Amino acid sequence: MKDQIHRVASKDGHNNVKIDNVEGMIKLFLHDIWTTVVDMKWRYKITLFASTFVMTWFVFGVVFYLIGLRNGDFDADQSSNHTACVMNVETLTGAYLFSLETQTTIGYGFRHISEECPLAILALVVQLVFTGLAEIFVTGAFLAKLARPKKRAETIKFSQSAVVCKRGGAWCLMVRVANMRNSLLIQCQLSGKLLSPYVTQEGEKTLIHQASLDFNLDCSDECPFLLMPLTFCHLLDDSSPLAGLTAANLPTREFELLVTLNGTMESTAATCQSRTSYVPQEILWGYEFKPVLFNTPGGKLAADFNFFDKVQMCDEPSTVQNNSEKLQLEEKYRQE
Structure with missing residues (x-):
């Protein structure tokens, strides 16, 4: 029987911290x-x-x-x-x-x-x-x-799972986000907080230590608007709080990733915030999100949310062992 997963925030972003024994x-x-x-x-x-x-x-x-x-x-x-x-x-x-x-x-x-x-x-x-x-x-x-903008935030959808796959030759943690309304959210920024147990150099144990994770759109620094489902990436490099994370040690890690989307409603200029969280059991290593956008006969793009949470194995290209093999492949391609 699996141990109960303790979360600071639920999947729908609600606070799971109980405030108790407060005087007055x-x-x-x-x-x-x-x-x-x-x-x-x-x-x-x-x-x-x-x-x-x-x-x-x-x-x-x-x-x-x-x-x-x-x-x-x-x-x-x-x-x-x-x-x-x-x-x-x-x-x-x-x-x-x-x-x-x-x-x-x-x-x-x-x-x-x-x-x-x-x-x-x-x-x-x-x-x-x-x-x-x-x-x-x-x-x-x-x-x-x-x-309250809180109601607007309820129409923002996060993928049920996060995935880790390679982008540009580097491992990236990716989360998919979508706006369920036709009204736009502009100046959107996705940020993450890694919540995990921590022991200081002095030996002090803290139950929750917070570290910041930066998410960018397709590994760029632009601030997008949610017109369609978007995939935000966090680069797992040496400066990342998740540095050293691998497919082998992911199931044994103990942390919670709290993801927050801040956006501005185009119609009222009010800001809204939506949250979700991921635990290691909800992070899939070596997978990527299936395409969710398709062309329609009318010349429009359609977002099929039947594929929003669907994932597939990453397609890793074959590695060419040396330059001579690479040249042979290029020559064969020209002849064809």
Whole structure:
């Protein structure tokens, strides 16, 4: 039975690090209440959105009911010259409906406030100011979550496996990335972090040591846009944190490769980030990605995602042993 693979990040880029035993966690979250509300899950956010309206209607309904109770509006033996604070409100339900009408600005008709009750007027002003701010906050957080670039990042696809094969005579680690939308991502940069156990010269053991890996497009330094599925390469030279990696020792190595794509959305100019991770079991040595782009009869390129995660063995050209053999092959080719 294989040991469970421990990841810092899941394949879909979510954080797998659990934060525990933090003193005053609730206090810290309340200090940054905006981020807390924006990061809420949808079921909690919808509940908060609905309860903000319902609770403020009820709370101020109780306030208006208590004001009427203090003013004697509900007494059976009222004098003929008695003026109620809120007209036609005789129960808590009526006060709740008046609060609802006030906050939703659908009044005033049957129920309305009296000019002779300053306390009720003050409560009305406080309700409009307080609930206006609360609604702006909750509605803004609701819209901010809808417009977060995080949702755009979910339409960026990484290959399930990384491959290692030769490019330009050197071994390269390659990852395939694709944009699943027609809208472009520009100024894309792919970077990697190698996470592995490490022992310092002083003998200190660290569970996770981070080292940076540079990925380029087809071994170039250009900053591309994701118009089609692209393959990013990391050169396994002496300066690479993966120097010394071979097909033999790859299965025994202990590391996690966290790959991050940063891009700018062409439509909004907002930046988004998408992540994935690879462990040694997901890195295939001596393989390359199968072609994913094909010509169509209409003169367009088609990206067939049935081949996106497909790999094949690298085709290594035959090695010519000496110059004389090379010349013989060239001469034979000319004669043909």
